[in-house]
Amino acid sequence: MPALPGDRHKSAWSLGFWASFAACGMVLVLAVPVLNFWVPPDFPAALPDYLVPLLGKYLCYALLALSLDLIWGYAGILSLGHGAFFALGGYCMGMYLMRQIGTRGVYGNPLLPDFMVFLNWKELPWFWWGFDHFAYAAAMMVVVPGLLALVFGWLAFRSRVTGVYLSIITQAMTYALMLAFFRNDMGFGGNNGMTDYKDILGWDVHQPSTRLGLYIASVLALGLGYLLCRYITASKLGRVLLALRDAESRVRFLGYSVTNAKLFVFTLSAVLAGIAGALYVPQVGIINPSEFSPGNSIEVAIWVSVGGRGTLVGAIVGAVLVNSAKTWLTGAAPETWLFVLGALFILTTLVFPRGIVGLLWRPIRIRAQAAAPLPAGEQA
């Protein structure tokens, strides 16, 4: 049987945890720069330059998976539109990066990005205002996904849309956004998206040192995001979330505001996803509307599932593992990747519902939740 609530609260911030957290952080922050920068390139342990942004990309995916685990693993909200928040954060970063190009675009227009010149736009649309400044753009990376989540979540949770219905409408949301961003006259680059970035905060994005910096920023974001999620799940609010995941009506009858609790974590999770997207864009060098496609968002759920949901660490492990496998397989045997991914979806739900981390240790009562059917009326 798992530990009692009081024990859990204490164990969440034990010395052992801090030690292992610091160890993982040190490895991620130190090993990569050392292996990439100071080890000579012909040395077998050397990390080639191209791997640094790839690792950074995995970490962004890990943060995205973490944000989904917070709401799915703990509050039982399976959002199948989390890719939308990720992409919105990415678009805000992309807009900032586009403004940094200045006159170095193909058309050399000092006022407008290339795609607007191409579409014969005469002036910058109002929603591009302010994106020349990093501070404003950074604020938008948080505000835009957060605001969308707040409005969407308020509408959904207030009228008690739960379970599968919520999953379907989040999917419809990201689908609608994808269609919208595919339109050329939206002012976000249409189906080509935004690419060909030059520099970020004055540093050239193609320089290995800048990429290393972005990688370290991703590690920090993931670390802070993890601590925040752990803080929330270990707090009293975390207990309420677990309770409403397992028996929403009971929590409501006990006098807790289910709507507010859900709305808070949903918005927070969207903000985390937005930050992940913002860090993702300069490392992969492009943002386009396909990031909004419903399939992408569902894939995030499988990262969490493979790693083990309701464990936080599992989301990170799952995201990195599945994406490494994807990178390797799409290179080695592209035909087989979708078979493998499909099989992962089926196997993790049928055979390993607790995921990798869940198999190794069980910090919370995920087993009891997965196995016992809920009474009618309280099912998701």
Add this chain to the structure above:
Amino acid sequence: MRLPRLAGLILLLATPVSAKADDFAMLVGNLAGDSFAEKEKAVIALGGLGDPRAVPVLQALSDGRLSKSADGRVVISVTDGGTTKVRDAVTGDDIAGVDPDNFGRIIVNNRLRGAIEGALGALTLFSTDPAARLTAARDALRHPSAAEAALLEKAIAAEKDPEIRAAMQQSLAAARLVSGSKEERLAALRALGTTTDPQIRNLLDEFRAAPDTDPELQKAADAALTSIGDRLRLVGIAANLFQGISLGSVLLLAAIGLAITFGVMGVINMAHGEMIMLGAYTAYVCQQLFRSFLPGDWIDAYLLVSVPVAFLFAGAVGVLLERSVIRFLYGRPLETLLATWGVSLILQQAVRSIFGSPNKEVSNPSWMTGGFDPIGGFTVTWSRLYIIVFCFIVLGGLALILNRTSFGLHMRAVTQNRPMASVMGIRTARIDALTFGLGSGIAGMAGVALSQVGNVSPNLGTIYIVDSFLVVVFGGVGNLMGTLVGALSLGVVNKFLEPVAGAILGKIVVLVAIILFIQRRPRGLFALKGRTAEAEA
């Protein structure tokens, strides 16, 4: 430009339409004459002959491909795939072994070009090809004039086909409006008021705007314009309605299967779209088998065969899926969603590996091609009409199965109260598998229908999956009537929004509207009430 054409047309009217071979040969010979006046006379006379053989000759003349050989023959040079061939203009036979560069090209000037254009236009009005006559009759609208009116009168007298005749009469009215007497103009305005052609509306607008128009004529023109506007609006509404119902029926077909698996069983089957895709590929395979193994005139029947085959095939895949994956996940809808998404990825990749990613061509059988025009102004295609009919047949059949057969009774019993049904001796596991198979089989039949109006590709299913779920959720879960109303209203709303907001924006508006609607009525339009609703939730 204008004078010679008019002159040509008037001259043409004076010439009796008779196609004598020696006249034709003589006139073609005259085209090679020395003076432009002589050539012009020959062109005009050729137009008057009403002989279709003159068309390539005149075309060649205006393109500068008509030449005169050393022995006085008139020849056309035809360039085909890099090589230039020479052909006798009178007989149309190829002349071998000559170098086209040795001939003297017959030169045209602008005046002559005008004459050629007029003669060609007139010739097509009398052409033997009805399609060409129809086009010429419609083209005549663009340059109404007195000469045109006279020419059209003559053509109408000779015309037998009622459709072409009507088009000619319309053009004649337009020509009279420009050139006729006041009575003729009034009559023309009355006639033009019953049409829906935007060209005629422009013509009337111009006529109305002219400063020195008789007030009586102006009033008549206003009346005609209002009547055209009303008709156009009516046609627009009818067209939107038909297209909306057509889109709705496609959505309905895609969603009926889901209404069973999701609506009745509560299983979120993300692989539903792939069942549709498998059905479409079944149609493709049936077509290929018919093409290679059966006599050519049997091909039209392939569609009738592929409907039951697709039902059985997709149904079998559905039963397999239920037995191997879904039955372990009852009561865990979110897990079911993920597992079936995995199934959909595998099915897509499997089809891609077998058939390749490019679109496959599934052709309509001959009885489904074409269409008809019920009120003038828009075309109802047979394929769309058949799909609407097919979709209602499927829906009706399903309602019968659910309400009138013992299988349907068992199915409803298991859905409403599984333990009780089991106690009564119903084999619930078997019913689950068959129900899922039924839903998948219907999706397969939907795929056959969709192959007739869209592309068949491995991604076919993903196009419909979000829409189908929205239809089911919008209409209300577990309710066939709701699915019907949901699909048709979504289709019609979509099509009425399209002209206002554009296709994609219209779709986005509908999506957002549904998202908002679900907030208001989380259980859909036709929500179940009472105890079933409790169990459902």
